[in-house]
Amino acid sequence: MAAVLNGAPVAERAGKYLTFDLGTELYGLPVLQVREVIGIQATAKVPHTPAHVKGVINLRGKVIPIVDLRMKFGLPTAEHTDRTCIIVMQLAGRGTSILVGAVVDRVSEVITLSAIDIEDTPDFGDGTTLPYVLGIAKMRDGVRILIDPDCLFEVGELGHLANVPHGGDQP
Amino acid sequence: MTVLTAEPKTKRRSPKTRKPLEPAPGPRVEVIAPPPLLPVSMAAVGSLGQETDLLTDFAVETREHIAGIETSVLVLERDPQNTEAIHSVFRAFHSIKGLAGFLDLDQIQLLTHEVETVLDGVRNGRLAVTSALVDVVLQSVDYLSQALVKLDAVIRGEPAVPFPVTAALLDKIHNLENAPEAAEEPVPLPELAASGSTSERGARTTSRVESTRVKVDTQKLDALVEMVGELVVAQSLLRHDERLKSDINGPIAHKVSQMARITSEVQQITMSMRMVPIGQLFQKTARLARDLSRKAGKTLEFVTSGEDTELDRNIVEELGDPLVHMIRNSIDHGLESPEERAKAGKNPAGQVGLKASHQAGIIVVEVFDDGRGLDTGKIRARAIERGLIKEDAELSQEEIFSLIFVPGFSTASQITDVSGRGVGMDVVKRHIERLRGRIEIRSVLGHGTTFLLKLPLTLAIIDGLIVGVGSERYIVPIVAVKEMFRPQDNSVHSADGSREMVRLRDRVLPVVRLSERFELTPTHTALRDSLLIVIETENRQFCLVVDELIGRQEVVIKSLGEVFGNIPGVAGGAILGDGRVGLILDPAGVFQADARETDSCHA
Numbered sequence: 001m002a003a004v005l006n007g008a009p010v011a012e013r014a015g016k017y018l019t020f021d022l023g024t025e026l027y028g029l030p031v032l033q034v035r036e037v038i039g040i041q042a043t044a045k046v047p048h049t050p051a052h053v054k055g056v057i058n059l060r061g062k063v064i065p066i067v068d069l070r071m072k073f074g075l076p077t078a079e080h081t082d083r084t085c086i087i088v089m090q091l092a093g094r095g096t097s098i099l100v101g102a103v104v105d106r107v108s109e110v111i112t113l114s115a116i117d118i119e120d121t122p123d124f125g126d127g128t129t130l131p132y133v134l135g136i137a138k139m140r141d142g143v144r145i146l147i148d149p150d151c152l153f154e155v156g157e158l159g160h161l162a163n164v165p166h167g168g169d170q171p
Numbered sequence: 172m173t174v175l176t177a178e179p180k181t182k183r184r185s186p187k188t189r190k191p192l193e194p195a196p197g198p199r200v201e202v203i204a205p206p207p208l209l210p211v212s213m214a215a216v217g218s219l220g221q222e223t224d225l226l227t228d229f230a231v232e233t234r235e236h237i238a239g240i241e242t243s244v245l246v247l248e249r250d251p252q253n254t255e256a257i258h259s260v261f262r263a264f265h266s267i268k269g270l271a272g273f274l275d276l277d278q279i280q281l282l283t284h285e286v287e288t289v290l291d292g293v294r295n296g297r298l299a300v301t302s303a304l305v306d307v308v309l310q311s312v313d314y315l316s317q318a319l320v321k322l323d324a325v326i327r328g329e330p331a332v333p334f335p336v337t338a339a340l341l342d343k344i345h346n347l348e349n350a351p352e353a354a355e356e357p358v359p360l361p362e363l364a365a366s367g368s369t370s371e372r373g374a375r376t377t378s379r380v381e382s383t384r385v386k387v388d389t390q391k392l393d394a395l396v397e398m399v400g401e402l403v404v405a406q407s408l409l410r411h412d413e414r415l416k417s418d419i420n421g422p423i424a425h426k427v428s429q430m431a432r433i434t435s436e437v438q439q440i441t442m443s444m445r446m447v448p449i450g451q452l453f454q455k456t457a458r459l460a461r462d463l464s465r466k467a468g469k470t471l472e473f474v475t476s477g478e479d480t481e482l483d484r485n486i487v488e489e490l491g492d493p494l495v496h497m498i499r500n501s502i503d504h505g506l507e508s509p510e511e512r513a514k515a516g517k518n519p520a521g522q523v524g525l526k527a528s529h530q531a532g533i534i535v536v537e538v539f540d541d542g543r544g545l546d547t548g549k550i551r552a553r554a555i556e557r558g559l560i561k562e563d564a565e566l567s568q569e570e571i572f573s574l575i576f577v578p579g580f581s582t583a584s585q586i587t588d589v590s591g592r593g594v595g596m597d598v599v600k601r602h603i604e605r606l607r608g609r610i611e612i613r614s615v616l617g618h619g620t621t622f623l624l625k626l627p628l629t630l631a632i633i634d635g636l637i638v639g640v641g642s643e644r645y646i647v648p649i650v651a652v653k654e655m656f657r658p659q660d661n662s663v664h665s666a667d668g669s670r671e672m673v674r675l676r677d678r679v680l681p682v683v684r685l686s687e688r689f690e691l692t693p694t695h696t697a698l699r700d701s702l703l704i705v706i707e708t709e710n711r712q713f714c715l716v717v718d719e720l721i722g723r724q725e726v727v728i729k730s731l732g733e734v735f736g737n738i739p740g741v742a743g744g745a746i747l748g749d750g751r752v753g754l755i756l757d758p759a760g761v762f763q764a765d766a767r768e769t770d771s772c773h774a
Contacts, residue, residue, distance in 0.1 A: 047689035
C-alpha cells in the first residue's frame with residue numbers, strides 16, 4: 001500500500017471523503033474505509049502501548065483499539081466536548097480487515113472530490129515524508145488534508161512492544 | 172494423471188464411480204485424456220478455483236472416511252462377525268474411490284479399488300477378517316493420509332509431486348485375495364445373500380443421518396457467539412436499569428426476566444455449537460495403541476468410555492498430542508511385559524484406556540493403565556540423582572508424583588523406539604496448562620496409574636476474578652489463583668525499598684504490583700490497603716497486588732487482534748457485565764515482564 005502512496009495516480013484519489021476537524025485543521029478520510037461514527041466512550045487502557053493509543057472499547061461485541069489522532073499528529077490535547085467522537089475505520093490487515101477507532105474533535109460532512117481538486121503533498125525539502133497523507137484537497141474555503149488510514153499506523157505501532165521477544169507462553 | 176501419480180492410467184472411470192459427485196459442474200468432465208499434472212489440467216479448463224474447491228472438499232470428506240474406517244476396522248478386528256462394521260469400511264472405501272475417480276486422482280482410485288475388492292470378498296464371506304487384512308487396510312489408510320498431505324500442498328498452490336502407491340502394498344493386497352482359504356477358516360457373514368441391496372440400504376441410512384448436519388464456517392459461528400455475548404450484556408444492562416427497580420413485580424419486570432431466560436438459553440445453545448464429542452480423538456489413539464502394543468511386544472486391551480462427552484473443538488485438537496504421548500508412556504513404561512504380568516498374577520493382556528466425563532463444569536479425561544504403577548522410591552532416588560530435590564526433602568506422595576513433570580526427569584531406564592526420546596511429561600504438562608487445565612496423578616504400586624486431565628469445557632470462556640486497579644478492570648484467570656489476602660505491615664519486607672516480598676505462613680513470596688507493571692495510578696499505595704492475590708503459574712508462586720476485588724465472572728475471551736500483537740502480561744480482552752472492556756491477564760507474562768526488568772541488575 002505504502003509504495004503506491006505518493007505516486008498514486010491522481011484519478012484513484014478522486015471520490016467521497018468524510019471530513020473532520022482536529023484543532024484548526026480540516027482532514028478527510030476515504031468514505032469507503034469509514035465503518036461508522038460513534039460517540040466517545042470510556043476505554044480500557046492497554047499496557048505497553050504508545051501514548052496516542054487510548055485503549056480498547058467494546059464495539060458490539062468486538063474489542064477494537066482507539067487512537068487519539070491529536071496525539072498521533074503531535075497536536076496539543078484538548079478537552080472532550082459533546083462534538084468529540086470516534087470514527088471507526090476499516091484498515092487492510094494481514095488477511096482480514098481490522099477496525100480501529102480514531103478520536104477526532106468533530107465530524108463535519110461528506111465531500112465529493114474530483115481528481116483536479118487533489119494535489120500531492122508538497123516537498124518540504126528536509127527529506128521528511130508524511131506517509132499517511134494521501135494528498136491535499138483544495139477547496140474554496142481552504143484545504144482538507146486527506147488521510148490514508150492504511151498508512152496511519154506502522155506494523156506493530158499500536159503495540160510497540162509486540163516484537164520484543166517474550167519468554168512466557170501466551171495462552 | 173494427477174499429483175499423485177506418474178503412471179498413466181489405462182482403466183477408465185466407470186460412470187458408476189463418478190456418481191457421488193454428479194451435481195458438480197460440467198466443463199471438467201471433458202478432460203479425459205490424462206494430463207501430466209493436476210494443476211495444469213485445471214488451468215487448461217480455466218476453473219482453477221472450482222477445482223481447488225473440489226479438491227478441498229475431497230480432502231475433508233476423505234479424512235472423515237478415514238476416521239470412520241479406522242474405528243470400524245478396529246471394531247472388526249475384535250469382532251469379525253460385525254457386518255455393520257464391514258459394510259461401513261466397504262462403503263467408505265467405495266466413496267473415496269468414486270470421488271478420486273472423478274478428480275482423476277488415479278493412484279488413490281487404484282488403491283481404494285484394490286482394497287474394495289478385498290473387502291467385497293469379506294462381505295461375500297469369501298475372505299476372512301484376519302489381522303493381516305486389518306493391517307493392510309490400516310496401511311492403505313496410512314497411504315491415503317499421506318496422499319492427502321501431498322494434496323493439501325497442491326491446494327495451496329505448490330507444484331504437484333508424484334506419489335505412487337508402493338508395489339509392496341499392492342502385493343500385500345493381492346496376497347490377501349489369493350490367500351489360501353485354508354489358512355484361516357473364513358467367517359461366513361450372516362445375511363449376506365442380498366449383499367448388494369444391504370449395502371445400498373446402509374448407504375441410504377448413512378446419507379440420511381448426514382443430511383441432518385450442516386457444515387458452518389467457524390467465522391460465522393464466532394460472529395454469532397460474539398453477538399450473543401452482546402445480547403447477554405444488553406439484557407443485563409436492561410435488567411439492572413434503575414427505572415425497572417420501581418417495577419419489581421410489575422409487567423415489565425416480568426417480560427424482562429422472560430427475556431433473560433431466553434437469552435441465557437440462546438447463549439447455551441450457541442456455546443454448544445462449538446462443541447464436538449471427544450470420541451473422534453479417542454478413535455485416533457485407539458489406532459495408535461494398537462500399533463504401539465505390537466511394537467512393544469505387549470498384548471493389551473484398549474478401553475474407552477465417555478466418547479460422547481463434548482468439549483470445545485479447539486481443545487480436542489490441542490489435546491491430541493498430549494494424549495498420544497501419555498498413551499505411549501502407559502504402553503511403553505506403564506505396562507509390564509506379558510511374562511512379568513503373569514508372574515505378578517495379573518492377566519497377561521494389560522489394560523490401557525481413556526475415559527472422559529463431565530464433573531462440575533469441567534471435563535475430566537483419564538488416561539489409565541493397570542501396569543506397574545509409579546514407584547515413589549525410584550522417582551525420589553532419580554530426583555535426588557538429578558539434583559531436583561535435596562536428599563532429606565520431606566515430600567508427600569503427591570509431591571513425589573509431580574516430580575515426573577519436572578523438565579529433565581525421565582523414569583524410563585532405556586530408550587525405545589516409541590518413547591524416551593527426550594519429550595517428557597513436562598511437555599505434556601505445559602500443553603495441558605496452556606489449555607488452562609490441570610493434571611493429577613493417582614497411582615498404586617503394582618496396580619496401575621491414572622492421569623487425570625482436568626480441562627475447561629471451552630477455551631472461549633474463562634472463569635475469572637474481576638479486579639480493579641485505579642479505574643481499570645482486569646480479569647485474573649481463576650485457575651492461576653491460589654488464595655487472596657491483605658498483608659499485615661510486619662509481613663512485608665524489602666531489601667532495597669522497591670522490590671518487595673511478603674511472608675505468607677512458611678513461605679516468602681515476591682510481590683508484583685500490577686500498577687507498576689502496567690504503569691497505572693493505583694487507589695492505594697500501601698500494601699495493607701491493597702489486595703494480594705497469590706498466583707501460581709508454571710511452577711512458580713508470586714503475589715499480585717491489586718486495589719480491590721470486584722467479583723467473579725465467566726467471560727468470553729476476545730482477542731485484541733493483530734494490531735496489538737503479543738502484549739506481555741495480557742492474554743486478551745473480555746466484555747464485562749456493564750459493557751466495558753476488561754483485559755484478561757496472563758499471569759506468567761506479568762511475572763516474566765517483571766523478571767526482564769530485574770534481569771539487567773544481575774547482568
